[in-house]
Amino acid sequence: MNKTKEIWIASFALFSLFFGAGNLILPPTLGFKAGSDWLLVTLGFVITAIAIPILAIFAHAKLQGTLYDFGKKVSPIFSTIFCFLIYGIAVAIPAPRTAAVTHEMAVAPFFNTSPLLTSILYFSLVFLFAVNRSKIISLIGQFLTPIIVIILLIIIGISFLNSADGFSTSNFTNPFTDSILEGYQTFDAIAGVVVGAVIIISLNYSSHTTFIEKRKLIRKAGFIAGFGLLLIYGGLILAGALHAKSFSTEASRTEILASLSTLTLGNLGNTFLSILVALACFTTAVGIVTGTSDYIKGICNNSKKAYIITAIIASCIGIVVGSYQVDFIITIAVPALLFLYPITIVLILLNVLPEKYTSNLVFKTVVFVTFVFSIPDFVGVVFSNIEITTLKNLIPLANANLGWVIPAFLAFVVCNLAKKTTHLPV
Incomplete structure (x- = not known):
């Protein structure tokens, strides 16, 4: 395999890692609130939603270890506590949020059913896939990401061509710093430190590739993946800003994304996107539950029982939290993120x-x-x-x-x- 192909394979793997379907609901809302300040908001969002996560991958390339290695220079006890907090937050917030996004985008528009029912069915399937470790999930993920990217690029392109409304006044008091904090909600810095090691180890490097060459490859792949995320996130922020007057002031994050897709693709296109986003959310939830269960299994002498118990607990937490509205889950996430995200960012930067x-x-x-x-x-x-x-x-x-x-x-x-x-x- 030539080096150019290796770089693009690595770039796609990294892009897929950070391209969580749940994150797609954040940029259009940022644009909706930003109005004429959309560029400043984009710059702030890029710092915590793209730059820091990509630096986490660079740190993993340097460490060639696990999440535990990020904090071991502070102390073994600190690093262990940090690992438990990171996995605990992942199970308690971003995983359940995928169920809430699925209900609001793919279930509620078509069926008058309870979000609790959606959450129960959703995490029952998550548990089954996590326990059976089906390869179907990874295959679905590989095909879903490029399809969603293509649809989003179409939405962004059409929204630019049909933007007659112009920019509205910004609703942000501090556009730059507010968007930095909104970037916390992507959880991508946490994703970078949790899953980054797995991605790097899984990359199919040539047998003759040296350690230095691997780092160069990862660096180039990181820049390409980062540019791809910037294209999508920046485009959605600008699209939200251009069509801000078309959305209700009381619209939720999922409603704004759905409205934007309806404006550009029509009802059929919006339905198709909603289903794809729901499937992509599902792969994310399975990944989080599986990764957390693997970690507990590893510290319990590879106990299969520990793996299953952790998966059950994570799924039960998902059912409860996932039955709430997306905006509520995002709100309750703020305290945990204000406490844990700064430490995560600092550890990433120090390790780079x-x-x-x-x-x-x-x-x-x-x-x-x-x-x-x-x-x-x-x-x-x-x-x-x-x-x-x-x-x-x-x-x-x-x-x-x-x-x-x-x-x-x-x-x-x-x-x-x-x-x-x-x-x-x-």
């Missing part, structure tokens, strides 16, 4: 940087500072009755729920300056 700048002390200090300065964001959302405005006013970017950014950067710089000036192995 050269070793000489990322000693154990740097890892410990930066992660600790990130954790401390994320607390006000978490408290402000969970305990809204507690007044912390004065505290947040003292921390740069804290009012945008990004108060950890500058302190973490300063901690990184100070630690490295201390090492340079004292010549100590800090």
Whole structure:
């Protein structure tokens, strides 16, 4: 296999990893709210929905390990807790969200049934596929992704040609920072650290490919996959902005995507897209449940019983959470994301940087500072009755729920300056 073909195969694998059908409901809504600020919103969304996840893949290419390796420089205990939190969040939010998206886009428009019934049937099938590890899921995924991409490109193209409404006024107070936080909802940084190792190991490299050549291949594939995501996400944001006046101000995220597809493809096209999105959501849910069960199985001496029990628990959580509306699930995800996402981002960035700048002390200090300065964001959302405005006013970017950014950067710089000036192995 020539190197060009290898690069494109790797690019498609990475694109498929991050191209979650549930994520497609976010960009059109961002455009709808952004209006004339759509470009600024796109730039913010790109940081957390594309750039950070791709850097997670670069970090995996450097580590050649597992999720545990991302935090081992902090401490083994920290890394173990981090792994449990990551998998717990994946099972509790993005997996159930796929069931909710499926109900709102592919079931509710045609059948007057309860979302709980959809969730029960959905996760019963997820459990069966996870336990039987059917290859049908991977085959469906391989064919679904290119079909959905083609349909979305058609929607984007037609929406550009039929955009007579013009831009509306932005509903965002801080378009750039608000879109950065919306990028958290893709969960792609978490997807990058969880599934990235599997993707890299699974890539069919030539036997003569060296470690350096592999890293170059992954880097090129990452840029191509990132460009593909930018094309889709950016196009959907702009399409949402161009047709903002066509949507109800009370429309949910799924309704906006459905309305956009109806405007461009008609009812039949929207029906077809809804079914494909539902199937793609299903493959994502099976992947999350299977990956989490594999992790618990691995720390339980490869116990098949542990695998099945974990799959049952994950499916039960999915049934309960997945019976709620998509917008509600996105809302309840905010506290967990404000707490866990900053630490995940920091670990990704530190693992990408050269070793000489990322000693154990740097890892410990930066992660600790990130954790401390994320607390006000978490408290402000969970305990809204507690007044912390004065505290947040003292921390740069804290009012945008990004108060950890500058302190973490300063901690990184100070630690490295201390090492340079004292010549100590800090």
